[in-house]
Amino acid sequence: xxxxxxxIFETLRIHLFVSIIDRRCTRNYTIDPQHPGEKPVHLxxxxxxWIPAGAIHHDPKHYRNPQTFDPDRFxxxxxxxxxxxxxxxxxxVGSRFAILECKLMLVEILRYFxxxxxxxxxxxxxxxxxxxxxxxxxTLRN
Numbered sequence: 225x226x227x228x229x230x231x232i233f234e235t236l237r238i239h240l241f242v243s244i245i246d247r248r249c250t251r252n253y254t255i256d257p258q259h260p261g262e263k264p265v266h267l268x269x270x271x272x273x274w275i276p277a278g279a280i281h282h283d284p285k286h287y288r289n290p291q292t293f294d295p296d297r298f299x300x301x302x303x304x305x306x307x308x309x310x311x312x313x314x315x316x317v318g319s320r321f322a323i324l325e326c327k328l329m330l331v332e333i334l335r336y337f338x339x340x341x342x343x344x345x346x347x348x349x350x351x352x353x354x355x356x357x358x359x360x361x362x363t364l365r366n
Contacts, residue, residue: 225327230295232326236308238293243278245310277307336362 248270255265267273282290286305287297304311309319316322333339337359 227295228327228330229323230298231330232323233298233306233308234293234295237281237287237306238291240278240281240308242310243276245275245277245307247273247275247312247314249273275307275311280305280307333359338362 249267249272251269253267255267257264280286284290286302298306309316309322340360
């Protein structure tokens, strides 16, 4: 089940449904410059802050080869680098339920179907050149 969860997280990392997370600043804060020539950023209480989750999810600094689907990368998560359900105290209260639903759907699909290549659509995956994934119903025996 850990690997299935990693597959779900990797899918949510690549295909994020909310790319900007907004928060309201609760106290004055200063972001110090990281590079020479930059100026500090001063945030005041009440300021709206936008967090570019989509850009963070596709940043090579956080994910090596960010355009590649690799569920194994979630063995070691960097804090605050994956935000498919928001982050902090205002994150989605249903995130655990959503992950559980995804796991159950995948189990049911794998239980009743074989996943096979199909020749009508094009996939970006090198192992399925000029194909995509299709489902063939399994024959179940008692």
